[in-house]
């Protein structure tokens with residue numbers, strides 16, 4: 001099986017989707033001629049021409065707004081917002097239009113769009129290139145929200161997202177583009193070419209939306225994670241020697257509640273981790289669901305390890321980033337409770 | 338000189354519909370004078386200011402290469418005449434706001450090179466205590482309102498600052514800088530409309546360096562004459578040779594005078610060029626080496642002034658060297674400070690989120 005980075009896997013997914021379905025169009029800032037600042041669309045304009053893969057002005061609202069219109073009239077736009085931090089000008093269109101067209105039109109019109117955006121920190125991006133705004137979208141009904149953690153999932157989930165009849169917000173943890181990252185920034189990155197999840201089928205396949213995956217089996221405590229934090233949690237389990245069961249959620253909306261509940265009922269403990277800020281983060285939703293569904297099985301309060309409630313700083317990135325030490329402490333706390 | 342003349346005549350081509358009569362009058366009287374000439378003092382001042390920016394940016398580039406600066410870092414090399422010429426046209430109290438390519442603007446506003454460099458390296462002595470980085474710095478004292486990483490965001494903010502000027506009747510003008518790429522953000526046009534509607538004292542300076550990241554102007558803009566971008570709101574505009582600091586200052590004076598006298602906003606399209614990549618890792622496949630080389634050799638803003646200092650003002654090599662040495666000293670001192678200053682305390686993370 002070929003080996004791919006997450007970038008190559010995403011490119012392969014878009015390529016396959018464009019090949020299979022002429023309605024798929026791909027656009028965004030520097031997406032066409034240049035192939036995307038992270039190279040996720042490199043070569044697609046050459047292959048499919050400028051009417052199907054093209055550059056836009058710097059106009060996020062315009063990019064998303066026109067995509068919604070296209071989708072309502074039968075196209076399947078897969079657009080890129082260059083960094084998740086730039087999505088806010090488009091937020092109105094996403095919330096007021098994309099998420100509601102189906103409901104508002106009695107199902108006559110739908111909005112099959114995918115909005116891809118690199119998210120998360122760990123690259124010295126500072127406050128405008130590091131954010132994880134997933135909770136701003138999980139709070140909106142009418143959207144699906146996906147966060148892959150490896151090349152194989154990225155490809156399968158992206159093809160599924162493009163196939164999907166509803167709007168999908170597709171976060172790409174940019175720190176994972178070239179290899180898994182466990183928070184040990186002082187160590188060299190292992191490239192995907194040397195990781196089993198870098199093995200990606202070259203052809204068409206999907207990973208269904210709404211299905212989590214248990215990434216590490218364990219009996220002592222359940223860790224709910226997604227994106228980069230999956231690897232940080234693995235490192236924390238390794239380093240503390242705690243037999244954690246690590247669940248990679250993969251899709252936040254719809255959420256694989258069955259998988260979560262089954263695991264927490266088994267372990268009796270749960271720690272939720274994400275890079276995004278704490279207050280009203282997606283972890284709050286997860287913690288609420290866990291107590292609702294697993295209360296009588298819980299032996300410890302549900303813990304949360306997250307970014308601090310501050311903007312993402314330029315300096316002190318590693319004080320901000322919830323690394324394996326902080327996750328490890330939370331695991332220990334859960335075990336000691 | 339030839340370039341300036343060519344560019345100046347191009348601004349003639351702006352259809353009259355773009356400008357109100359008064360604006361046309363203001364401009365044609367300026368044009369009669371030809372390209373405004375500088376006194377020796379002005380040339381020397383512009384030279385020193387532009388050289389400071391150039392050397393500062395070169396040093397920042399080196400320090401980035403050495404790993405002392407991380408993340409994003411957008412250099413202003415090639416565009417120095419724009420901000421220096423505009424600053425020469427301002428008076429005390431005028432404000433400046435810009436995007437993320439902001440080091441030159443801060444230096445031109447008189448902010449301390451040490452504080453700027455230390456922000457790039459993420460140190461406690463940086464203007465934002467290291468928490469903002471290259472794109473996010475401010476100085477209330479120097480009337481510099483940032484430093485904004487989100488493309489286009491500063492345009493509405495600058496418009497609001499201009500509103501506050503009017504409200505407070507303080508006679509100040511807000512210089513609001515943005516790029517050719519930023520000019521396509523929707524909020525720019527919301528701002529234009531409000532600024533003209535309320536006759537706000539704001540000068541919009543569009544730094545057209547021909548590219549937004551890897552996208553050439555013609556591939557992203559339906560109207561590539563940015564001086565016309567305010568036409569439907571009746572905002573006067575002109576295209577300026579942004580590589581000639583004298584042309585910039587002259588146009589800046591016209592625009593600022595217009596805004597200060599209560600006539601409302603004014604647009605200046607500065608035709609300029611960035612020599613370096615967009616940020617620090619830029620394969621630059623979107624333009625030829627030749628194109629960059631030609632701009633450097635034929636239109637360099639600093640070289641133009643240097644030639645005048647030698648040919649017209651008869652400055653000796655030694656006198657020029659003394660200016661260079663002074664500038665280098667400031668830059669080296671800044672680099673040293675930014676290398677040795679400690680990182681901020683982790684406790685600093687939580688300061689200035691709210692009161």
Ligand SMILES: Cc1ncc(C[n+]2csc(CCOP(=O)(O)OP(=O)(O)O)c2C)c(N)n1
Nearest residue numbers: 086438486487488516517518519548549550
């Ligand atoms: C809202 C938003 N969208 C996209 C970006 C990414 N981005 C940063 S700079 C840039 C190009 C801007 O070009 P221009 O306005 O011409 O300024 P220049 O870099 O040439 O100085 C882009 C697309 C951003 N920072 N913010």
Ligand SMILES: [Mg+2]
Nearest residue numbers: 516517548549
């Ligand atoms: Mg530009």
